[in-house]
Amino acid sequence: MFPRKKKQEVIVTAIDLSREDPVFSAFDILSEDEKLDVLRVKIQFICEAMSQKHPDAHWIIGWREYGIMGKEGNRTVSREFKNKLKEILQKFVTQHHNLTIIAGTIAVEKQLTPAKRSSNEKVSKIQRSYQDILDIHDVEDSSPDNNPVLRQVKKHSDQFKNLMAAGKEFTVIRNTCYIAVFKNYISVRIRR
Numbered sequence: 212m213f214p215r216k217k218k219q220e221v222i223v224t225a226i227d228l229s230r231e232d233p234v235f236s237a238f239d240i241l242s243e244d245e246k247l248d249v250l251r252v253k254i255q256f257i258c259e260a261m262s263q264k265h266p267d268a269h270w271i272i273g274w275r276e277y278g279i280m281g282k283e284g285n286r287t288v289s290r291e292f293k294n295k296l297k298e299i300l301q302k303f304v305t306q307h308h309n310l311t312i313i314a315g316t317i318a319v320e321k322q323l324t325p326a327k328r329s330s331n332e333k334v335s336k337i338q339r340s341y342q343d344i345l346d347i348h349d350v351e352d353s354s355p356d357n358n359p360v361l362r363q364v365k366k367h368s369d370q371f372k373n374l375m376a377a378g379k380e381f382t383v384i385r386n387t388c389y390i391a392v393f394k395n396y397i398s399v400r401i402r403r
Contacts, residue, residue, distance in 0.1 A: 220268035222261060226253050227274070239280065243292040246279055251299055258307050273313035280318075287320040287384060300391035312391040319387070324380045334375070341368035 238249060254272060261270045279296075281288045300312050323334070344364050374381055 220265060221271065222265050222268045223271045223273070224257050224261075225273055226250070226257075243281065243288060244295075247292070247295055247299060250279075250296075254299075254303055254312070258303065258310065262307075267309075269309050269311070270307070271311045271313065274315045279315065287318045290319055290321075293317055293319050293387075297389060297391075300389060304391045312389075314389045314391070316386045316388045318384050321383045321385070322380055323383050337371065338375070341371060344368075 238246065241249065257272055258270070261268070279288060280286055281292075296314065296317065300314060304310050304312060341364065345361075345368060
């Protein structure tokens with residue numbers, strides 16, 4: 212029989228980055244570094260309060276699923292911002308072993324040039340994935356005309372092929388939610 216673990220209190224705290232909040236518009240126009248400073252101060256304040264009020268509890272800090280956007284409504288943030296954010300999160304969970312931070316998604320933009328595409332393994336995987344789905348449906352003798360899901364896959368596959376054939380630079384946007392826990396990083400990719 213397994214020994215019983217002592218129950219641990221869990222405290223969940225949300226950092227409000229709500230778009231409906233009048234303060235959000237002030238936050239939205241800040242530079243990336245200023246946004247990081249605001250988050251750092253808010254997380255520090257919460258950790259200090261929890262250290263005094265609930266030192267033995269497990270603390271979870273999080274914010275809205277749409278996360279942090281770039282300056283003045285730009286949906287994406289820089290890679291430097293993403294790396295700085297991860298460093299800040301890791302610093303806090305290293306200092307406070309009973310802390311988990313669930314950061315709302317951040318979108319990072321990456322330009323993909325024709326030269327990068329030809330050597331990019333991920334582009335090949337995308338092409339193979341579309342083809343695999345279409346091949347499976349060919350075996351099942353399902354026509355795109357009769358299958359709405361297959362019709363969407365075919366549409367996206369054709370758009371992707373046209374984009375690749377055009378030989379132009381295009382933008383890839385990756386949404387990622389970072390969950391920071393002591394000694395670990397969990398990266399959850401949300402594909403759109």
